[in-house]
Amino acid sequence: MLRTFLSSSQLSKAPATCIRGARLASTSSGVPQTPNQERTTQGRRRRPLFSKSLTQKPGASYPRVTDVNPILDAWDHGTENASLSQDPNRSLFDDASDTDVTFLNDPPPFPFLSGEEERDLKARPLINRSNQHTYVLLRKRVVHQTGKGKISSMYYGVVVGNGAGIVGFGDAKSDDQATGIQKATANAYKNCDSLDLFEGRTIWTDMRIKFGSTELHLRPRPRGFGLMCNPYVHQVCKAAGIKDISAKVHGSRNPMAVIKATLMLLQSGGAPLGMGNGIGGKGRREEKKVGIKSLQTLERERGRAFTDGGSWI
Amino acid sequence: MILPYDLMARLQNGFMARLKRLPVPHTTQNLAIASIMLRHGFLSNVTRGTVNSADPDEWHAAPEPHRRIWVDLKYRDDLPVLSKAEVISKPSKRVVLTPEDVRRICSGQMASFVKPLGMGEVAVIREGGGSKIQWYEAREALEKGVGGEILCRMR
Numbered sequence: 001m002l003r004t005f006l007s008s009s010q011l012s013k014a015p016a017t018c019i020r021g022a023r024l025a026s027t028s029s030g031v032p033q034t035p036n037q038e039r040t041t042q043g044r045r046r047r048p049l050f051s052k053s054l055t056q057k058p059g060a061s062y063p064r065v066t067d068v069n070p071i072l073d074a075w076d077h078g079t080e081n082a083s084l085s086q087d088p089n090r091s092l093f094d095d096a097s098d099t100d101v102t103f104l105n106d107p108p109p110f111p112f113l114s115g116e117e118e119r120d121l122k123a124r125p126l127i128n129r130s131n132q133h134t135y136v137l138l139r140k141r142v143v144h145q146t147g148k149g150k151i152s153s154m155y156y157g158v159v160v161g162n163g164a165g166i167v168g169f170g171d172a173k174s175d176d177q178a179t180g181i182q183k184a185t186a187n188a189y190k191n192c193d194s195l196d197l198f199e200g201r202t203i204w205t206d207m208r209i210k211f212g213s214t215e216l217h218l219r220p221r222p223r224g225f226g227l228m229c230n231p232y233v234h235q236v237c238k239a240a241g242i243k244d245i246s247a248k249v250h251g252s253r254n255p256m257a258v259i260k261a262t263l264m265l266l267q268s269g270g271a272p273l274g275m276g277n278g279i280g281g282k283g284r285r286e287e288k289k290v291g292i293k294s295l296q297t298l299e300r301e302r303g304r305a306f307t308d309g310g311s312w313i
Numbered sequence: 314m315i316l317p318y319d320l321m322a323r324l325q326n327g328f329m330a331r332l333k334r335l336p337v338p339h340t341t342q343n344l345a346i347a348s349i350m351l352r353h354g355f356l357s358n359v360t361r362g363t364v365n366s367a368d369p370d371e372w373h374a375a376p377e378p379h380r381r382i383w384v385d386l387k388y389r390d391d392l393p394v395l396s397k398a399e400v401i402s403k404p405s406k407r408v409v410l411t412p413e414d415v416r417r418i419c420s421g422q423m424a425s426f427v428k429p430l431g432m433g434e435v436a437v438i439r440e441g442g443g444s445k446i447q448w449y450e451a452r453e454a455l456e457k458g459v460g461g462e463i464l465c466r467m468r
Contacts, residue, residue: 205432273391290392298433301389302354306433 127162127192133239134188135159136181137232138255142173157256158184160192161239165200168192169236169263193267196294199223201243203266204294211261213252218265221246232258240266260286267291314439317465320346321398328386328393334367339380345448346437346465347384353435353450355395355467358385398467401427401436410438411460418463419455427463434468 113121138157143150153173158181161167170187174180198204202220209216216233221244227234229247232255237245249258269291275283299305320343327335337343339361347359360383361372367383387394402408414424415438421429430436436451440461448464449457 205434206429290396293433295432301387301394302433303387304354 126164126166127160127189131162131164133159133161133163134185135235135239136184137235137259138171154180156180156184157259158188159236159239159259160185160188161236161241163239164241165195165197166192167195167236167240167263167266169259193270195240195242195266196292196297197242198294200241202245203242203292207265207292209261209265209289210251211264212257214254214257214261215250216258216261216265217248217250218262219246220244230258233262236262236266264289265291314442314462315340315342316400316402316404317342317346317437318400321400321465324384324386324395324398328388328395331388331393332386335384335386336362336364336367336381337384339372339377339382341446342439342448343382347382349435349437349448349450350384350395350467355387355435356384357387359383360385396468398465400465401463407462409460409462412455412458413460415451415455415460419451430466431468434466436466437464438462439464 136156136158138155140155141152142155143152145151153175154177155171155173156177157169157171159167159169168188168191170184170189170191172180172183172187174183198220201223203218204220206220207218218229218233221228223244225244225246227237227242227245229237229245230249230253233245233247233249236259237243249261264286268287268289271283271287272278272280275288295306320337323335323337337347344359347356350356351359360367361369362381362383363371363375363379364381365371367381372380408425408427410418410425410427414427417424418427418429418436423429430451438449438451438454438459438461440447440449440454440459447459449459449461451463454461
């Protein structure tokens, strides 16, 4: 709803209120005042700022890693929990049995399909003969200098897609063309990912990325507009099933960089937190950014429904 | 007229550091911008408080330098909800939009060297002066038919 903010004169008269968003709470627990002050004027006992173990002699006891700091640990506890406000030796997990929380130890195996869906997928894969796009975009003669002389081979970069939201890029080297393209195509299939497109035909909002010296801008366009873009971006979009787009490449137009930049822009979002390695491996540069965020994702993040999208598509 | 550099920096740093709650200086403008962000889903809570705690009762008793606004930050899928908060109008180049300009940036066209608002992007426009300052989100200003100095954009 459209409400103007209170003018400064109104504000000075208004009582200091606690403006709440989604949650309602009768008390507001914030940072405890001093480490020593245990009780407030209302008699509510505040959790001390420092764990008691840290103030003891070194080696006396190991600090509890399950202790949760109300300011620094951005974890929604649901309600202002007993474990935080009363007993410093009680952890969040002691209260878990009181709430309806289920901890799943074994996540379902990817790609989370039912038996029937899995059968259908095996019978008719998402990229199949009728819808596959395979474009050999890069063909280079590369040379490996050794003690015995120059050993040359051919490098192939291939983009594959199904023209309906799945696209991937792969590359490989070989002495002969057939093997090279075959290997590159296989690598491309391995690197495929699906895209969340607006109306299945374009992106949701203006996007920008800088990949090395290559800067790429992508803009969504209305139905029937077509692909107004760099030729390499064009092929990637065609394979991906993007039908309307406007793009500009600033800086370097090196083909490999342009293809990688496009796919990084469209496919990112899979990088582990902090780019790994909490055992699981390093993050990949291609996964580094956020990727395509649909309106639905945005609505869920903000917790608001968008009535005016703010964009003319 | 004060510009929101401090608030934008604190918000971005707070989100990057994954803080749950963040104290910012208590000014009318900060309260206005925080209120707009709360309405648009970037924050989950806005409270008055002091340096030490987010207690509205203590705010009443506290002297002006000790007063703060505490905002609760939001995260989802391991990512902050606010990715970027930029100041638009600068002392070296003030940007004041007419109501027509506001309409353009809300509909995907550039106006007065201001890039249009992307999906989910929010801009704060300050209108008026002296004791009659009002802060609007860009689309609210559009509906009201007002323009003003475009302070910042957030996404």
